[in-house]
Amino acid sequence: MLEVKDIHTYYGLSHILFGVTLEVRKGEIVCVLGRNGAGKTTIMRSIMSFTPPSQGKVYFNGKDITRLPVFKIAKMGLAFVPDNRRIFPDLTVEENLDIAAHAGRGRGRSNWNKEKIYELFPPLRELDCRQGGFCSGGEQQMLAVARALMGNPDYLLLDEPLEGLAPLVVRELVVQIERLRKEGLSILITEQNVRAALKLANRVYVIDRGEVRFQGTVKELEENEEISRKYLLV
Amino acid sequence: MEFFANLPEFSTVISQIFVGLSRSMILFMVAVGLTVSIGVLRVINFANGTFYMLGAFTAWSVALWVGGTAGFWVALLIAPLVVGLLGLAVEAGLLRRLYNRPRLMQLLLTYAVVLLFNDVTKLIWGVDFKSMRAPLSGYITFFDGLLYMPSYNMLLLISGPLVAAGLWYFINHTMTGKIVRATATDREMVDALGLNSNKIFAIVFMLSCYLAGLGGALIAPTTNIVVGMGMTILINAVLVVVVGGLGNIWGAFLASLIFGVGESLGLLIAPRFAIVFPFAIATILLILKPTGIMKSVW
Ligand SMILES: Nc1ncnc2c1ncn2[C@@H]1O[C@H](COP(=O)(O)OP(=O)(O)O)[C@@H](O)[C@H]1O
Ligand SMILES: [Mg+2]
Numbered sequence: 023m024l025e026v027k028d029i030h031t032y033y034g035l036s037h038i039l040f041g042v043t044l045e046v047r048k049g050e051i052v053c054v055l056g057r058n059g060a061g062k063t064t065i066m067r068s069i070m071s072f073t074p075p076s077q078g079k080v081y082f083n084g085k086d087i088t089r090l091p092v093f094k095i096a097k098m099g100l101a102f103v104p105d106n107r108r109i110f111p112d113l114t115v116e117e118n119l120d121i122a123a124h125a126g127r128g129r130g131r132s133n134w135n136k137e138k139i140y141e142l143f144p145p146l147r148e149l150d151c152r153q154g155g156f157c158s159g160g161e162q163q164m165l166a167v168a169r170a171l172m173g174n175p176d177y178l179l180l181d182e183p184l185e186g187l188a189p190l191v192v193r194e195l196v197v198q199i200e201r202l203r204k205e206g207l208s209i210l211i212t213e214q215n216v217r218a219a220l221k222l223a224n225r226v227y228v229i230d231r232g233e234v235r236f237q238g239t240v241k242e243l244e245e246n247e248e249i250s251r252k253y254l255l256v
Numbered sequence: 257m258e259f260f261a262n263l264p265e266f267s268t269v270i271s272q273i274f275v276g277l278s279r280s281m282i283l284f285m286v287a288v289g290l291t292v293s294i295g296v297l298r299v300i301n302f303a304n305g306t307f308y309m310l311g312a313f314t315a316w317s318v319a320l321w322v323g324g325t326a327g328f329w330v331a332l333l334i335a336p337l338v339v340g341l342l343g344l345a346v347e348a349g350l351l352r353r354l355y356n357r358p359r360l361m362q363l364l365l366t367y368a369v370v371l372l373f374n375d376v377t378k379l380i381w382g383v384d385f386k387s388m389r390a391p392l393s394g395y396i397t398f399f400d401g402l403l404y405m406p407s408y409n410m411l412l413l414i415s416g417p418l419v420a421a422g423l424w425y426f427i428n429h430t431m432t433g434k435i436v437r438a439t440a441t442d443r444e445m446v447d448a449l450g451l452n453s454n455k456i457f458a459i460v461f462m463l464s465c466y467l468a469g470l471g472g473a474l475i476a477p478t479t480n481i482v483v484g485m486g487m488t489i490l491i492n493a494v495l496v497v498v499v500g501g502l503g504n505i506w507g508a509f510l511a512s513l514i515f516g517v518g519e520s521l522g523l524l525i526a527p528r529f530a531i532v533f534p535f536a537i538a539t540i541l542l543i544l545k546p547t548g549i550m551k552s553v554w
Contacts, residue, residue, distance in 0.1 A: 096450035
């Protein structure tokens with residue numbers, strides 16, 4: 023279980039998160055919704071310790087991981103897919119996967135390998151030798167998720183994975199993410215694209231200006247028009 | 257026809273080009289370390305010339321200690337390792353604390369390391385220059401005397417491509433090399449995969465010091481080993497790195513060749529202006545291609 027407890031996070035002097043609390047239980051897909059600039063990415067950066075919270079705690083499977091070095095957190099089984107994908111541009115698609123596999127060897131219960139990845143994302147098979155920097159947006163998103171999976175994580179943090187993708191690609195990716203949950207992964211997704219995200223999520227948090235404004239099931243959110251009107255673009 | 261009478265013979269020109277090429281291999285070893293630490297760590301390591309100097313002094317001591325012809329070969333093996341480990345200590349003990357600081361801080365730190373090691377060198381080895389004998393003596397001749405040069409320069413000539421090929425293999429075909437390339441573009445994501453980028457930084461810095469030390473050990477038998485030699489080569493190496501394209505290994509190789517040959521031809525034609533040649537070459541190349549002859553990572 024991933025637990026974020028009352029965290030306050032700053033970029034330099036600007037206070038971004040104001041006591042955010044949330045949790046992702048095993049096997050769940052949890053969605054954090056919020057407008058641009060609400061603090062979604064900052065939550066992920068706080069969990070991964072890129073920008074550690076200056077107050078509050080992050081627990082992973084009961085262990086305090088607040089302010090642990092990033093690579094140690096990743097080693098424990100948390101994988102992060104950033105909103106801008108951040109594929110290694112000078113490495114080929116295959117090399118991008120290779121170093122992730124090297125990092126994840128002997129880790130976790132799932133046993134991802136290239137064959138399994140190509141089955142999940144068939145287009146990647148054809149791209150093997152292409153440099154990451156020359157892949158299209160959709161290809162890079164697949165590769166970013168694939169790279170994260172190669173590390174055999176138990177938890178996946180997907181930052182706006184559907185942003186900027188063609189509708190057809192969005193539909194495919196939603197299916198794949200659903201499949202990952204069935205494989206036993208727990209997933210935290212942030213989104214602005216409410217409809218696609220709600221198809222996936224078990225539970226939802228709505229955040230605005232660094233605070234949690236709503237938490238509940240998808241059905242509860244759909245019934246609460248005020249929250250949607252105030253904090254989301256619908 | 258005075259003017260033509262003064263021109264060197266054709267065979268002298270050819271031989272001088274090859275001697276220049278062989279010296280450019282040494283320049284390459286210092287420049288490539290500089291360029292790799294710029295490319296991956298984003299640190300301009302002023303101390304790289306100092307590690308080169310330490311390579312030469314260490315080689316001198318080891319060769320003396322072992323003695324005989326074998327002394328040099330043992331020194332060639334050990335001196336770069338010693339320098340590499342010293343580099344590792346500098347990285348882990350000092351430089352690592354400054355990666356998140358402004359670049360000027362890192363520059364000042366590496367400059368402090370230069371001053372520190374220069375003084376330590378004077379304490380250990382004294383202020384007089386040292387010299388040692390080459391393991392190979394005599395000259396070798398090719399093509400009916402068209403090309404002749406000291407046998408030892410042949411060794412230098414071979415060492416450069418060997419180092420370049422080794423680096424190429426390391427960077428492109430080993431797992432660590434792939435991670436190094438990834439770290440060069442996005443350190444945070446390397447960490448996010450669960451790889452410790454601190455370790456990669458340390459390896460790269462150590463490697464660049466090792467190569468500088470290797471260059472120093474290789475040049476030792478052909479030169480006076482003095483404290484000032486570090487700064488002299490550093491200046492040329494910085495020019496090579498800028499001209500070759502920041503962070504580009506092949507750019508450093510090519511630029512080293514251009515500098516080496518250009519300088520030795522300059523020596524032949526106008527020895528009095530020899531000191532100006534590297535700068536003249538750099539100026540011309542930078543006017544032609546301000547971003548460097550090959551792709552810069554910055
Ligand atoms: N590196 C940064 N330095 C300073 N402020 C930042 C930085 N990154 C984001 N912010 C600010 O933090 C707030 C939250 O940003 P972010 O977490 O990226 O929002 P979201 O992901 O929900 O769009 C925004 O107001 C943004 O301007
Ligand atoms: Mg964001």
